[in-house]
Amino acid sequence: MGRFHAQKGLRDLVAVWRDVLAVMPSATLGVIGDGFGLAAVEFRRMLADLPGGGVKLLGVLTGKDKYAAMQQSEVFIFPSHYESWGHVVLEAMAMGRPVVGYDIPSSREAFGSAMVLIPPYDTHAMASAVVKLLTDKKQFHNYRTRSLSLASRFDWDDIAREFANRLLN
Numbered sequence: 001m002g003r004f005h006a007q008k009g010l011r012d013l014v015a016v017w018r019d020v021l022a023v024m025p026s027a028t029l030g031v032i033g034d035g036f037g038l039a040a041v042e043f044r045r046m047l048a049d050l051p052g053g054g055v056k057l058l059g060v061l062t063g064k065d066k067y068a069a070m071q072q073s074e075v076f077i078f079p080s081h082y083e084s085w086g087h088v089v090l091e092a093m094a095m096g097r098p099v100v101g102y103d104i105p106s107s108r109e110a111f112g113s114a115m116v117l118i119p120p121y122d123t124h125a126m127a128s129a130v131v132k133l134l135t136d137k138k139q140f141h142n143y144r145t146r147s148l149s150l151a152s153r154f155d156w157d158d159i160a161r162e163f164a165n166r167l168l169n
Contacts, residue, residue: 001066001076001088004035009079009102010043012123016077019127021051024134028054030073032061070095074140075133078107078115078128094151098143100129105149114150116143129163 002008017029031047034040044065047055058069065107070076078101085106088100093114101107115140118126133140 001032001070001093003033004040004043006039007081007083008037009081012081012121012126013077014043014046015123016079016127016130017050017055018125019070020130021054021129025052025126026054027134028056029077030056030058031067032066032069034060052160067091067095070097073097075100075130077101077126077130079123080104081120083107089115090151090154094146094154096144096148097149098133098140100126100133102126104167111150114143114146 004010009110013029013031017027020027020029029047029050044057045142047057061069070092073092074097076089076097076099078086078089078092078099080086080102082104086101089101089111091109092099093111098116100112100116101111101113102120104120107115108117116129118129119125133143
């Protein structure tokens with residue numbers, strides 16, 4: 001979900017999904033976002049080359065359209081190589097979606113054990129984690145619970161009240 005840029009792990013996502021399809025050929029990958037330039041063109045080409053046609057390019061979605069698309073998903077894959085924070089991860093978690101992503105400093109600090117953290121660039125391990133979440137109901141519910149719990153701490157009304165309290169005191 002987001003802009004099609006090399007930083008987002010576009011090649012990694014394709015490699016991950018190729019491995020997922022080898023185990024679960026009927027699985028579908030939904031991609032929200034768009035982009036321009038060579039990385040975006042190459043990403044679209046690589047997705048089109050995946051076997052079985054199990055990819056849906058949904059384009060840029062916002063508001064309720066984005067959340068409706070995310071509601072249809074089971075797992076959120078976050079292959080970014082670096083991020084300042086990862087707002088999309090929190091959005092997925094708030095919807096009760098387990099998240100699999102690389103163990104990069106921002107993800108470890110912000111999401112910790114609520115996220116399945118994979119060694120950076122290990123697309124095979126990421127694919128295995130995705131398959132595990134899709135096939136192991138206990139693990140799926142464990143990470144779903146962790147996701148919802150973490151996301152509940154980021155309620156904007158609560159944050160604004162806390163900020164105002166600190167500012168006024």
